[in-house]
């Protein structure tokens with residue numbers, strides 16, 4: 149079998165319903181959600197001379213990655229898609245002149261790698277999890293987002309057992325409110341979204357203040373590029389920590405895992421380097437008794453499918469992030485839509501990944517802007533008078549707001 153072409157499908161995925169996302173700020177300001185108008189999904193199809201096609205998805209910076217894939221494609225034409233690791237190495241060395249892979253280079257390789265696994269599964273007539281060593285489970289637990297009592301109860305009503313809230317505005321009070329609302333029957337996690345203005349000292353204090361609420365994890369309490377800060381928080385707090393969504397490949401996740409700075413590793417299924425890298429990252433984590441909970445909050449449904457196959461095949465699978473009701477178009481993008489019952493999804497059994505995109509639906513949503521819109525001033529997450537500075541490293545909030553003044 150030979151690869152004959154790669155087609156890309158870039159779409160504007162529609163604005164997530166802000167009431168269903170754990171956005172920063174207070175409930176009354178969630179309409180200012182920073183993903184407004186920015187979320188793009190990039191899918192690709194690899195075609196072969198035997199008529200089998202493979203589907204993949206890339207995150208990282210989809211509009212840029214689409215261009216990268218057009219650059220990479222000639223390297224793959226004529227190659228046998230069976231030799232996935234060899235092609236991964238070929239792509240990696242081809243991009244070496246551009247510097248380290250980063251999430252853009254790895255994002256491009258992710259969609260291609262995913263599609264190669266899809267082709268292999270279809271060619272052999274088995275699901276991808278079978279190629280990864282078989283499955284340990286038939287269903288994958290998922291968690292949804294909730295920042296308000298109303299949303300938490302709605303999620304609980306659907307049988308979902310885990311929620312995640314987000315943002316650094318009043319986090320302790322928010323977690324206390326959610327715990328009071330849902331009781332002890334649900335797991336709760338909180339994502340602080342790696343605030344670059346949060347000092348490690350404040351993060352240590354904040355994470356300790358969250359200890360009584362028996363959280364599943366605290367995610368990105370400081371900027372993920374401050375590895376030494378993670379060490380300080382790890383040493384100070386007795387609560388599971390999670391990180392890893394903004395890096396990619398075994399090289400990007402290595403330090404978090406090897407230095408045991410997290411209890412939960414969260415590679416993004418659309419930019420971690422593909423199923424090939426997800427499986428390796430999981431093995432590295434397993435050696436350190438670290439569990440995997442792939443990041444997929446803003447991903448499209450093809451990457452979700454890929455995550456299901458990986459999580460089915462690894463012993464240290466914890467849970468999958470999935471906001472199935474954030475945009476009505478999500479369910480029309482893919483065929484078949486994964487069947488979520490209560491708090492879990494059945495592992496697909498069809499050959500390959502077991503899904504395809506609805507091309508006619510996808511082309512109805514042409515790509516739009518692709519960078520985050522800064523949090524609006526009305527969200528009150530900046531100190532008064534500083535909003536216009538819009539700096540990355542900036543004291544946005546009064547320190548007292550972290551700690552329930």
Ligand SMILES: [Mg+2]
Pocket residue numbers: 339341367368393443
């Ligand atoms: Mg996160």
